[in-house]
Amino acid sequence: MPRRTDLSDTFCPVGRSAELLGDRAVLLILRDLFFGRRRFEAIATNTGLGPQLVSARLKLMEEQGVVERHAYQERPPRHEYRLTAKGKDLFDVLYAMRNWAERWAYEEGEIVGPAVRYTHRACGADVGTSTVCPGCGEPLRYGDLKGEPSAALKAEQAARAGA
Amino acid sequence: MPRRTDLSDTFCPVGRSAELLGDRAVLLILRDLFFGRRRFEAIATNTGLGPQLVSARLKLMEEQGVVERHAYQERPPRHEYRLTAKGKDLFDVLYAMRNWAERWAYEEGEIVGPAVRYTHRACGADVGTSTVCPGCGEPLRYGDLKGEPSAALKAEQAARAGA
DNA sequence: CTTGTCACTATGATTATCATAGTTACTATC
DNA sequence: GATAGTAACTATGATAATCATAGTGACAAG
Numbered sequence: 115m116p117r118r119t120d121l122s123d124t125f126c127p128v129g130r131s132a133e134l135l136g137d138r139a140v141l142l143i144l145r146d147l148f149f150g151r152r153r154f155e156a157i158a159t160n161t162g163l164g165p166q167l168v169s170a171r172l173k174l175m176e177e178q179g180v181v182e183r184h185a186y187q188e189r190p191p192r193h194e195y196r197l198t199a200k201g202k203d204l205f206d207v208l209y210a211m212r213n214w215a216e217r218w219a220y221e222e223g224e225i226v227g228p229a230v231r232y233t234h235r236a237c238g239a240d241v242g243t244s245t246v247c248p249g250c251g252e253p254l255r256y257g258d259l260k261g262e263p264s265a266a267l268k269a270e271q272a273a274r275a276g277a
Numbered sequence: 278m279p280r281r282t283d284l285s286d287t288f289c290p291v292g293r294s295a296e297l298l299g300d301r302a303v304l305l306i307l308r309d310l311f312f313g314r315r316r317f318e319a320i321a322t323n324t325g326l327g328p329q330l331v332s333a334r335l336k337l338m339e340e341q342g343v344v345e346r347h348a349y350q351e352r353p354p355r356h357e358y359r360l361t362a363k364g365k366d367l368f369d370v371l372y373a374m375r376n377w378a379e380r381w382a383y384e385e386g387e388i389v390g391p392a393v394r395y396t397h398r399a400c401g402a403d404v405g406t407s408t409v410c411p412g413c414g415e416p417l418r419y420g421d422l423k424g425e426p427s428a429a430l431k432a433e434q435a436a437r438a439g440a
Numbered sequence: 441c442t443t444g445t446c447a448c449t450a451t452g453a454t455t456a457t458c459a460t461a462g463t464t465a466c467t468a469t470c
Numbered sequence: 471g472a473t474a475g476t477a478a479c480t481a482t483g484a485t486a487a488t489c490a491t492a493g494t495g496a497c498a499a500g
Contacts, residue, residue, distance in 0.1 A: 119325055119489085121301070125430040127378035127392045128308040128371055135374060136301030138284070139457095145291040154478050162282050164458055165479060179381075190466040192477060200381050206408065207377060208291055210369040211298060215290035218342075218363050229290045245369065245408050246416045253409045267288040282458085302488095317447050327489060328448060353497040355446065 134178055135207065139163050139171045144208060147181065147201070149261070152194035160274055180204065205256035213243040225266050232259045297341055298370065302326050302334045310344065310364070311371055312424070315357035323437055343367065368419035369408075376406040388429050395422045 121133040134140060142161040151157050158168045172195055175181045180201035183193045197204075216228050232241045235258055239249025246253050263271070284296040297303060305324040314320050321331045335358055338344045343364035346356045360367075379391050395404045398421055402412025409416055426434070 121305075122382075125388065125392050125427065125433050126308070127375040127382065128304065130378040130382040131374035132301050132304040132308075136299065136304045138295050138299030141291065141295040141299045142284075145289070145295075155476085158478090164460090166481085167457070169479060170456095190464085190477075203377055203380060206373040207370060210373045211294035212290040214366055214370060215293040217366065219285075219290065219293040225288065229288050244416075253407075264288065270288050318445085321447090327491090329450085330488070332448060333487095353446075353495085 131207075134175075134180070135204075137171070139167050140175065141208070141211070143168065143171055143175070144180075144197075144201070144204060147195065147197050148205065148208060148256075152196060154193070154195070157195075160271060162274065175201070202256050209254070209259075210245075213245070216243045225264055227264060229264050229267055231262045231264070233262070234258060235260055294370075297338075297343070298367075300334070302330050303338065304371070304374070306331065306334055306338070307343075307360075307364070307367060307371060310358065310360050311368065311419075315359060317356070317358070320358075323434060325437065338364070365419050372417070372422075373408075376408070379406045388427055390427060392427050392430055394425045394427070396425070397421060398423055 121129040124130060139161070142163065143157055146157045146160055151160060154165070154168065154172070157163075157172075158165050161168070163171075172181060172183075176183060176195075178200075179198055181195045182198050184196055186192055186194050212230065216230075220229065228243075233239065234241050234247045234249060234252070234254065236252065237247060237250040239247055241247055241249075241254060241259065244254075247258075252258075284292040287293060302324070305326065306320055309320045309323055314323060317328070317331065317335070320326075320335075321328050324331070326334075335344060335346075339346060339358075341363075342361055344358045345361050347359055349355055349357050375393065379393075383392065391406075396402065397404050397410045397412060397415070397417065399415065400410060400413040402410055404410055404412075404417060404422065407417075410421075415421075
């Protein structure tokens, strides 16, 4: 492609977000980071993206300040990637995407129950696909939720990690 | 590129959403639709995307059931694009993107106040960047909010429409 | 009968992405 | 101490998506 138009100087907030988030690879990497995958290989394997793409996107995300590289051992040098505060604040976006997909992206009877079941740590309620806890009424934030992948999703991830 | 991996059959809900939303053009078109731009030319002009891309993405979005084509006149045939219920339900995603950008994507002093100010129709409160109205405590949904673009954003859009 | 508008489609240059293979720097095993 | 393994990448070449620009068809207005 020719260089795509840069949106980082628009005054529109959705445009500015789209510059980073309007990219499949970035979204998938963010998902994995939110699920606790911090290492390059784990992310590359689980997302199914090539190492080159993962490398490029992690660099971009580091530049944008949403992830940080940490060395977790010296010899040989090994790093992991962690969400910064700016990155963790993207939780609402990913959670909204998840909610939308749970409501619209599965065929009738394709899976039993939600693809990932979330419960509110504070009160234990199943939050369904709402942004406010149906049990206690609190707005849901990053860290408040415990996600439990369905059997189908677990199997799929295991298959990618195994093969 | 080689054909990119299809994510529409993953069991991960974020993956399924990313198939549609992990695309700058789709996000920009959705933004314009949410802001009431329904016509092809208006969308192409305001987004800055080429007509070919707009055409391709609107087709995709129609296939996915997030927009519908309506004829608003017979001779000559003219259409407009409207969000379906499935499309309107993406509001939370776009709103979360907006909130994140308002918090993180502007330099100190780059603009005065928010890029787009939202007020809750029901109670008149400025909602800031929250998902629950700070005035009355109600969760914010599509249609509940009135957006007022900043002067800078208005000027930018006028420039694109004029040139 | 020329100009204008709307909603597109066509063309060619450029570049991002994918699959595959290779690299570096170690550790662990035989 | 030679081979295999692991983690985090980089290099290469084929393919396809995107952009800029121009063009089309159907009609309305002047």
